Amino acid sequence: MNKTFKLYGIIFIIVMVVLVLLEMSKAEVIDWRKNYQTKEKSPFGLYIFDQEAPKLLNNKLKKVALSPYDYYQDNKKYEPHNILLIEQDIDAESWKKIKNMVNLGSDVLVISDNSFPDPIESMDLHLSRVNFEDINTLKFTDKNLKNDSLILDKFPTRQGFTYVSEDVEILSTTDTFDEIGANFIKFKSGKGHIYFHSEPLFLTNYYLLSSKNSKYLENVFSYLPDRKTMWFTADSRESGSASSPLSFILANAPLRYAWYLLLIGLLIFIFFQAKRKQRIIPILKPLENKSVEFVKSIGNLYLQEGDFHDMMAKKAQYFLHKVRLDLFLDTKILDDKFAKKLQLKTGKNLVKIEEAIVLINKAQDPYAQVQKEDLIKMNNILDDILG
Incomplete structure (x- = not known):
């Protein structure tokens, strides 16, 4: 093994050791981004809700990794059931399938702060800011639930439904509600009902850590009938939990394989590069072109002869x-x-x-x-x- 190969090997080992030490010694940083991911333990992840959801729904919860369109594609008959969508981007075809289920007697609960499907526009509902305070209070309109309000003291969305028609039942509002805004509404569609909630923060880890806040969560889901609930979790959003480039790469299968391929390729390059430099290639002098000299000689001969x-x-x-x-x-x-x-x-x-x-x-x-x-x-x- 020559000196070049040893040098490359030492550099590679040093780099890997430094990366491992940085990964092990990094300080934990709290991620305050609203990711709404079921595997995230960050403040605005849904890890606690994901663990408590089966108990909350009387062990009648089924998580579905498909889109509603793919799941209901077979067009077979389904018993009336509940449909749960949390921060889910629903395409038009999937929403048609959901509407068919609702018209046949199912109920759907959509919890999102920015992506609501078509019925919002069709019922002349508008999602906009209804409160500009840094602290919001979510409270039910039902007098029996007035003590089960939820205080949002960290990054409230401050969005709600405005211009609510008479056909829409308002279930929850903010503390500044003045008859033009609401955060939780319900309306009938066919034999079933559609529920919209514009503040998904009440589902996150930060607020569910308090037992007082969990009461608001229980009351929201109490509006759904006690029956099977389909939670559609298929989602294209990326988790924002990666606290370092290397951990983010290792957490994603395609990037992880690309990283391993890069390391293997680097080792192969070092091996062949070092082996190739073990042999000294002799320097061969190129053959001299005598044609130019010949032409010059002939030209000089003619000039001398005249x-x-x-x-x-x-x-x-x-x-x-x-x-x-x-x-x-x-x-x-x-x-x-x-x-x-x-x-x-x-x-x-x-x-x-x-x-x-x-x-x-x-x-x-x-x-x-x-x-x-x-x-x-x-x-x-x-x-x-x-x-």
Whole structure:
């Protein structure tokens, strides 16, 4: 095992130890967010209610992880029963299924502070703020229950139903109720009833820890008949209890598997990276390109000899070869016809092409007198034509 592999291994171990120590030594932080999750023991979770709900409903409670639409999809006959929805986003199709159950004699209790289904609008009910105080008191309209009020001293929602019609029975209000607001209402639908409560805080751990507050909870559920209750808990909301990134990752199966895959991939990378660096790859000198040096040598030889005629002839041969190869023109006869064809192919000036033909003919004439200036001129013209 070489030094690089040891170094990577030590760094990895140190990082893991630091993460574990941070996780173990972190201070507990109270999460005051309203999550309404049954597994949460934070102040506004529903852990206590989840534990007490079966007893509260006389052991006739059934939790359903499906949506109402999926659960009632079979369209079979159901005995009248209670339906419980807590902070649940209900789609239109699910609500249609629930309404069918209610019309046949079932009762539904919806407890939510922001997501109520269609009947709210259809009955001209509006959910809005009815109290702006930091402390609210929920109290029943029934005189027999007037002593079982509930004081909300932590983050009350302060929402209620306004413009309540005569067909709606108000069961509970806030302490500032002035005939335009209510938090717990009931109305008839078919053979059953629909209940709406706009303050789910009375279900949370913080308020249920007091036995006095639990009385309000019992009275709310006492309005439901003593029969089987279906609690639909299927929910897309994420729990906000994760107090650190690592605990949040480990609490979610997809993220947990991704984390393990990352660690395994890191170990594999370290292993192969270290193994790959164990062998020293020899540095091989690349082969030198002698072509440029050869061309330079030939050019210097021609310049030393001063044979400009031969250089012009070779340049002319190369040019005509390129014309035949790239432009597909016959170069046997270099006349006006050839010049016009070359002009069409290249788009160059016809006068310049005719001048180039004169110089090419001169280069191919073994008895012509050629000067250095002729070579330079022909080289520039031919390069421009094929450039």
